[in-house]
Amino acid sequence: MSDIAVRIAELRKRLEDANYRYYVLDDPSIADAEYDRLLRELESLEADHPELSSPDSPTQRVGIAPAGAFAEVRHAIPMLSLGNAFSDEEVHDFVSRIEERLDRHAPRFSVEPKLDGLAISLRYEHGRFVRGATRGDGATGEDVTANLRTVKAIPLHLRGEGWPDVLEVRGEVYMPLAAFRAYNERALKGGGKVLANPRNGAAGSLRQLDPRITAQRPLAFYAYGVGGVEGADLPSTHSQTLAQLKSWGFPVSAESGVVTGAEGLLGYYRAMGGKRDGLPFEIDGVVYKLDDYEGQREMGFVSRAPRWAIAHKFPAQEQQTRLVGIDIQIGRTGAATPVARLEPVQVAGVVVTNATLHNADQIARLDVRVGDTVIVRRAGDVIPEIVRVVPEDRAADAPVWQMPTQCPVCGSEIVREEGEAVWRCSGELSCPAQRNEAIRHFASRRAMDIEGLGERFIEDLGDLGYVTSVADLYRLTLDDLLEMKHRADAAKQVPLGDERDGTTPETVKAGKVASKWAENLIAAIDHSRDTTLERFLFALGIEHVGESTAKALAQWFGDLALIRRLPWPLFKRVPDIGGEVARAIGHFLDQPGNQRVIDELLAGGVTLRDQHAPSPKLHGGLEFATLLVDLEIPKITKVRAEQLASAFTDAAALLDAPQHHFVSAGLPADTAKALADWLADDRHAALLSAADAARQELRAITPEAVAGGASVLEGQTAVLTGTLAALTRDDAKARLEALGAKVAGSVSKKTSFVVAGEAAGSKLDKAQELGVEVWDEARLLQFLAEHGLAP
Numbered sequence: 001m002s003d004i005a006v007r008i009a010e011l012r013k014r015l016e017d018a019n020y021r022y023y024v025l026d027d028p029s030i031a032d033a034e035y036d037r038l039l040r041e042l043e044s045l046e047a048d049h050p051e052l053s054s055p056d057s058p059t060q061r062v063g064i065a066p067a068g069a070f071a072e073v074r075h076a077i078p079m080l081s082l083g084n085a086f087s088d089e090e091v092h093d094f095v096s097r098i099e100e101r102l103d104r105h106a107p108r109f110s111v112e113p114k115l116d117g118l119a120i121s122l123r124y125e126h127g128r129f130v131r132g133a134t135r136g137d138g139a140t141g142e143d144v145t146a147n148l149r150t151v152k153a154i155p156l157h158l159r160g161e162g163w164p165d166v167l168e169v170r171g172e173v174y175m176p177l178a179a180f181r182a183y184n185e186r187a188l189k190g191g192g193k194v195l196a197n198p199r200n201g202a203a204g205s206l207r208q209l210d211p212r213i214t215a216q217r218p219l220a221f222y223a224y225g226v227g228g229v230e231g232a233d234l235p236s237t238h239s240q241t242l243a244q245l246k247s248w249g250f251p252v253s254a255e256s257g258v259v260t261g262a263e264g265l266l267g268y269y270r271a272m273g274g275k276r277d278g279l280p281f282e283i284d285g286v287v288y289k290l291d292d293y294e295g296q297r298e299m300g301f302v303s304r305a306p307r308w309a310i311a312h313k314f315p316a317q318e319q320q321t322r323l324v325g326i327d328i329q330i331g332r333t334g335a336a337t338p339v340a341r342l343e344p345v346q347v348a349g350v351v352v353t354n355a356t357l358h359n360a361d362q363i364a365r366l367d368v369r370v371g372d373t374v375i376v377r378r379a380g381d382v383i384p385e386i387v388r389v390v391p392e393d394r395a396a397d398a399p400v401w402q403m404p405t406q407c408p409v410c411g412s413e414i415v416r417e418e419g420e421a422v423w424r425c426s427g428e429l430s431c432p433a434q435r436n437e438a439i440r441h442f443a444s445r446r447a448m449d450i451e452g453l454g455e456r457f458i459e460d461l462g463d464l465g466y467v468t469s470v471a472d473l474y475r476l477t478l479d480d481l482l483e484m485k486h487r488a489d490a491a492k493q494v495p496l497g498d499e500r501d502g503t504t505p506e507t508v509k510a511g512k513v514a515s516k517w518a519e520n521l522i523a524a525i526d527h528s529r530d531t532t533l534e535r536f537l538f539a540l541g542i543e544h545v546g547e548s549t550a551k552a553l554a555q556w557f558g559d560l561a562l563i564r565r566l567p568w569p570l571f572k573r574v575p576d577i578g579g580e581v582a583r584a585i586g587h588f589l590d591q592p593g594n595q596r597v598i599d600e601l602l603a604g605g606v607t608l609r610d611q612h613a614p615s616p617k618l619h620g621g622l623e624f625a626t627l628l629v630d631l632e633i634p635k636i637t638k639v640r641a642e643q644l645a646s647a648f649t650d651a652a653a654l655l656d657a658p659q660h661h662f663v664s665a666g667l668p669a670d671t672a673k674a675l676a677d678w679l680a681d682d683r684h685a686a687l688l689s690a691a692d693a694a695r696q697e698l699r700a701i702t703p704e705a706v707a708g709g710a711s712v713l714e715g716q717t718a719v720l721t722g723t724l725a726a727l728t729r730d731d732a733k734a735r736l737e738a739l740g741a742k743v744a745g746s747v748s749k750k751t752s753f754v755v756a757g758e759a760a761g762s763k764l765d766k767a768q769e770l771g772v773e774v775w776d777e778a779r780l781l782q783f784l785a786e787h788g789l790a791p
């Protein structure tokens with residue numbers, strides 16, 4: 001075989017396979033534009049080598065013969081395809097051929113949108129719908145009457161009068177875009193198969209074996225012609241026939257019309273091209289038809305299409321290209337979104353090099369792999385997306401894609417909570433991608449409360465490089481601020497001096513740039529240095545850590561340095577902090593970048609004025625068994641953890657033990673195995689050791705709370721006033737409460753005793769007035785020491 005013959009055979013094979021997937025399975029694998037390219041290549045090879053042409057070549061045939069699931073219907077008048085034009089030149093050629101053959105100048109054409117759906121033929125006998133069929137191979141189609149009856153736009157009885165005894169109406173069944181999108185949204189949520197595009201939606205729905213399924217899919221229909229007619233005459237032009245069909249109750253496109261000559265056609269093409277994105281259905285081109293039937297008869301047919309009509313295609317909305325890579329983009333809140341990097345390809349008239357992949361789940365669902373040939377879709381203003389993979393073109397060893405473990409911007413870990421779609425960078429504080437959002441939160445009123453640091457300043461400071469993280473705020477000088485504003489205004493071409501600082505162009509001209517706003521901002525930043533642990537923890541912007549969680553962390557642990565080095569399971573000791581929040585705090589603290597920014601903040605002068613010893617309330621929760629539960633080891637329930645804790649006293653003992661010792665400790669075999677498997681992971685073993693060390697350390701520094709009824713201060717009310725040297729007021733309060741006292745805010749006759757520190761004020765006076773017992777700090781400390789709660 002010659003090279004040409006080989007290529008022809010190859011093209012025929014590929015086109016036949018594509019036809020089968022497209023027409024029979026309603027599940028195309030290659031893009032329509034690719035199909036069209038292959039078909040054109042085959043057409044031109046066959047035209048140049050007529051000796052190699054064949055009547056069963058895909059170039060000679062329409063569609064594909066029915067596969068047998070439905071009864072067959074022979075079309076009395078064949079249902080043909082349409083020739084294609086992709087350029088103005090081809091449209092001119094089409095018109096010239098007609099002008100020459102009919103010896104007529106500027107003939108009249110009916111012009112219609114080309115909806116992308118599925119061609120069908122509807123047979124009416126005496127005004128009643130009796131049968132509907134698909135096009136099939138043009139000569140024989142499939143009987144889909146029952147399914148078509150569910151399409152509301154198809155009249156079951158003709159309206160008006162004057163209809164022929166037998167009338168075959170031809171038109172397109174299609175799926176409106178709104179219905180298509182709604183269907184796919186539901187499918188995505190329910191985990192079902194999504195429709196590749198509206199045309200496959202229509203074809204797949206109509207060719208369901210169960211009409212009830214078709215009925216659930218909102219299909220529409222419009223008529224664009226007639227087939228066999230018996231017992232009456234139709235008008236003499238196509239456009240009049242369409243008007244007639246409309247009067248009998250058929251939907252006919254409102255966008256159709258009549259024009260003359262090639263210029264008329266091209267004008268219509270451009271007008272429809274402009275409307276394309278706003279239409280409620282998808283069109284892949286427009287169709288031009290010589291309007292008078294006599295002219296149509298004279299022009300006749302080639303094998304698979306009429307010579308009197310042509311489809312002028314729009315730039316395709318789906319193209320195929322190669323996926324060169326998958327990049328991760330980090331959003332302002334840390335969300336990691338995969339973006340496809342593509343070999344450049346024209347889609348709907350625009351060169352596309354990137355496409356969205358939505359999220360990691362979508363990649364898994366499509367099974368997209370780097371190096372794949374993919375189909376990219378771009379409709380209207382919608383961001384281009386990858387809709388499917390061409391599986392035939394995949395390299396055998398292409399690895400399954402996995403979300404990278406590190407943020408490409410800051411190097412922090414990318415993590416995702418179980419059951420969530422979104423992965424995120426845990427470098428909340430240090431990630432440049434999250435910088436502006438982090439500063440906005442850090443400066444907000446309930447966090448560090450930096451007055452005057454508004455949205456625009458934050459953007460300018462960040463974008464112009466004056467701050468790379470929140471820590472840089474404490475390095476800003478007055479000059480920095482003035483220079484920054486000057487540059488920002490110049491970049492935005494704002495006349496110097498605007499509403500932001502109250503200066504007017506006149507004062508600027510005079511050379512006196514007002515700098516009051518900058519002085520105020522520097523003062524506000526300075527003021528924010530003095531803050532509380534709970535505000536600071538909230539300001540860090542840790543995922544899931546809102547004000548109340550920050551407050552609880554501050555109250556229970558009391559000390560930033562301690563919190564910074566706790567492994568995540570320990571955070572679960574705070575009521576209301578569950579696994580998800582604890583892990584989020586752990587991820588945050590595990591990132592060296594975040595820790596570095598905290599160091600810088602402290603070096604920049606941030607002072608937390610209310611730090612104190614951990615709450616005595618922690619103590620009871622620091623058993624080894626509790627930790628084992630908090631670690632969330634598979635199958636280790638509270639009961640199992642207690643069994644383990646009575647056999648093994650700490651992490652070291654547990655890590656040394658072979659699996660059968662877990663069984664000796666009372667664990668069922670499968671639980672023992674689950675534990676051993678868990679421990680075999682080095683990261684788990686390290687976490688267990690670190691968490692247990694932290695537990696023991698905490699236990700040593702946390703005074704033991706005396707339980708309920710036996711409390712020495714049960715029933716007593718204490719009031720704290722003045723400043724204590726050895727411990728904060730919160731800390732003193734926690735300790736007194738741990739011993740059973742109630743700590744009140746004001747002194748009354750019911751007050752049992754008042755603890756008065758340095759510079760005690762009116763509360764002390766009141767106590768003396770009422771004769772209430774007064775303790776100084778030394779007495780308090782002694783009392784606490786006697787009861788095991790010395791700070």
Ligand SMILES: NC(=O)c1ccc[n+]([C@@H]2O[C@H](COP(=O)([O-])OP(=O)(O)OC[C@H]3O[C@@H](n4cnc5c(N)ncnc54)[C@H](O)[C@@H]3O)[C@@H](O)[C@H]2O)c1
Pocket residue numbers: 018019021022023028029030031032033035036062063080081082084112113114115116117118119120135172224287311
């Ligand atoms: N991706 C694939 O694997 C694959 C496989 C086979 C076919 N295809 C696509 O299908 C096309 C071929 O299908 P085709 O033979 O149906 O040709 P076509 O879709 O290019 O044109 C003919 C069809 O247009 C429709 N049509 C819409 N509006 C019309 C109007 N106003 N008047 C007349 N007809 C109108 C009818 O259904 C008619 O059968 C190819 O160009 C290709 O894009 C794709």
Ligand SMILES: [Zn+2]
Pocket residue numbers: 330407408409410411412425426427431432433
């Ligand atoms: Zn990051």
